Every structure is written in structure tokens, then in C-alpha cells.
Amino acid sequence: MELGSVVEAVSADVGTGGAAPLYNIESFESLCMHCGQNGTTNSFITLIPHFKKIWLSAFDCPHCGDKNNEVMFVGDIPPHCCCYTLKISSGNSEMLNRQVVKSEHATIKIPELDFEIQSEARCGSLSTVEGILMRAADDLQALQEERKKVAPETAEAIDQFLVKLRACAAGESSFTFILDDPAGNSFIENPFAPSSDPSLTINFYDRTPEKQALLGYQAREEPHGSVGATAGHRAIAQSNSAEIAEALFRYTAPEEVYAFPVTCGCGSGCETRMFPIDIPYFQEAIVMASTCDACGYRSSELKAGGEVSKKGKSITLSVQNVNDLSRDVIKSDTASVKIPELDFELASCSHTIGGVVTTVEGLITKISESLERIHGFTFGDSLEEHSRSKWLDFEDRLNKILSLETPWTLILDDALACSFIAPATDNLEDDKQLTYEEYERTWEQEEELGLHQMDTTSADAAYES
Missing domain, CATH: 2.20.25.420 (ZPR1, zinc finger domain)
Structure with a gap:
């Protein structure tokens, strides 16, 4: 053929x-x-x-x-599980045309119908929301004639259920489409990309030992220990790039780096190296880097150290020259990124890039690469022309701000105040392009961060005594 x-x-x-x-x-x-x-x-x-x-x-x-x-x-194994939640309203047939990649390990749920397509029910597929629902309905319908002979009551109940399922597939009923994949290989199209989709929620979460066993991965335990500062510097650099190592070690040089065993997404045992740093005008932070010799996976992450701040913080940088692109940036996993000139906002809960240590230019580049990786079908023949034009226009405007054709603004809004942009001068107050603003967290922000569940009464009493 x-x-x-x-x-x-x-x-x-x-x-x-x-x-x-x-x-x-x-x-x-x-x-x-x-x-x-x-x-x-x-x-x-x-x-x-x-x-x-x-x-x-x-x-x-x-x-x-x-x-x-x-x-x-047939590519690399993703390090995290993923769960997509799409809320579909009645009468909105366009939402049913969204393309869906479902791996063989993924489960699809519709809570309103108490319906679930288990991972064992079907192999991996590339379809649409409507296509998945119609195929599920056809599979149930295929054996109805036999059910009517053997179990007529069951067949009648399934007939009633099929009416509801086909109504969802036709866009006549509102429902929630949940795609949960422990392998992290599934995907639901976001037609508004690179902007966020108000109807689509994406949650990435760690893979538990039980889920690893379900996927056929095996963990290997190794002893804890520590390595010297030179080995730690090399490990941090190898885990991402020399950029993060040089940026961090400008501020501090730890005497030793702690190492402990973890399990890579491929199931092999690997090491995570960790050490604390103290950054001027910022706070104590914990740097963690992982490398896997089996599959080549590398990652680095930064976590805030010390006590939880009482207020949130918004950092605004006016980017005007090439030196501003080289400023060190620490973005925590609780920070949102805004660029008003692009009408762009990366929500703090999106987990698109997580916590990173980089530069202003590196941050924008990482965001662009991550958006293209997460929002598939960007340049395929299935993409509508207006969506393709929107992507190309966004990419063009992104290149313009990186080439500094016009000044632009970078805003990091962090409810935990764990993010940082380095000042251009030794005195933070002398940097007129950089402004910090503290604010009171809302009840919703503290609930999302889990601060309402924290009870430090006993710890505070012990400290005072």
C-alpha cells in the first residue's frame, strides 16, 4: 500500500x-x-x-x-501522573469536538452518570470527546439483544442509561469529563492555548508506589548519605543546565550536599541531591536535583525554606534592556506569571513549569516550550485556522519581547512570597525598574495552600517555653 x-x-x-x-x-x-x-x-x-x-x-x-x-x-516516561477535568455545558457542541489522547492506562469518568470507562476496557486511542462517548454507547448497545434474552431487567436499565449517554454525546446535557492517567500520557486539547481554559482543569500529581506497580515499574532502595560540595555542584548542573548551578552558587557554596534515594518515573532507582542556600534580599531556600542513569531523566526544583510568610508578594519588573533579560529569577510552584503586553497569565495551579531557578529570558523560553509541549495538536491539520493564527501571533509577539523591540513587564505574584527577581544594584531601593508589593492573602488562597489545616499551636507553645 x-x-x-x-x-x-x-x-x-x-x-x-x-x-x-x-x-x-x-x-x-x-x-x-x-x-x-x-x-x-x-x-x-x-x-x-x-x-x-x-x-x-x-x-x-x-x-x-x-x-x-x-x-x-514510545517516547520517554513522564515523571508525573495527570488528571484532566473538562466541564461541558449543554448546547455547546464545539466542546465535544476537542481531541483527546487516551493511553491504555487511563480511566474516563462522568460523575453525573456514575459512569466509568476503566483502563482495562480499551487500548490507547486518539479521538474526540464525542467519539469516545459514542464508541462507549455502541459497545454497550452491541450486546443488548443477548441481554434482553438472559437478563431483561438489566437490559432495560442499560437502555435507559444509553439515552442519557447519547444525550451527553449529542451536547443535549451538561456533564463533567474526567481523564485520569497514572502513566501521564493522556491529553485533552485546549483550543484557547496559550491562554488558560476556564472549562479545563489540569492536575499533575506524584506517582505512588501502588500506581508504579500498576504500570509495571519496580522501585529500588538505596542508602541515604551525603556528597561533597564539588560533587553537589556538578550534580545540580547536570540535572538541568550549568545556568541553574552558576546562578545558585553565586549566592552560596554549601560544604556538603545531602543525597537520598527516590524512584524515577521509569521505575529505576535514582538519587535526589539537596542543599540549602541563603539568597540576599530573599530567604533561605532548598535546592533539589534528580538524575536517572537508566533513562536519562533530569530535573531540578527549588522549595522555600524557613517559616511561612504572613503575606503574599507581587514582584513587578520593567524589562527595558538586554541586562534585564539576564537577571536571576526564582519562580516557586505557588507563583503565577503575568505579561500584560501579551495579555498572558500562567496560573499558579497550572504546574506548567513548577518551581525553577533561571533568568528572565530563560523563564519566558521555558514557558513557551512547556506550553507547546502540553497543548498538543498545535500545528496539525486538525487545528482550525483561527486557532493556528492565534498560536502564530502569540509566538511572534513572544519573540518581539525577547528581542526587546519594545519595553515589557514581567509580574510574579506569589501568595507564599517564595519567588524572587534579582535587583540590578546592591541596594534594592535603588533599582527603579523593580518593585515589590506585599498583600494580605484571601481566604480562598490560604485554603488552596492548605494553611487553614495547619495547626502550629503546640509547636508555638513549645518554642515559647
């Missing part, structure tokens, strides 16, 4: 985002599970732009007309 016809055959069933095969296309006969005759399976490995490398296959039976598709992931 020619390349174009195979791509068309696979695209018709699963969609490829406009991506071309990276390797040779495989075509082979396989047994149809419905009629028992031989059908044809076409498969190839491709790369969804700004998402990841996947293996696509599509089966077609010319005898009974049965078709199905499957998606498997």
Missing part, C-alpha cells in the same frame, strides 16, 4: 495531527474478532507536534466493516 493511502486510512480513524510517519509503514493481515475473517492492520510510528512520539495502528475488516484503532507511546 502506498504511503499516502496508509496515512489517509489511519487518519480517517484516529487522526494524525498532520504528522508524517517517522519510520516505515507496516501492513499485515490480522484476525477480525467480530466475523473471524482476515482484515488489514496498518501501523507506523509518528510524532504529534509538541506532544510526543506515538505508535499508530488502524484495523479494517472488508468483510463485516469493523474498524478500530490503537495508540501506544
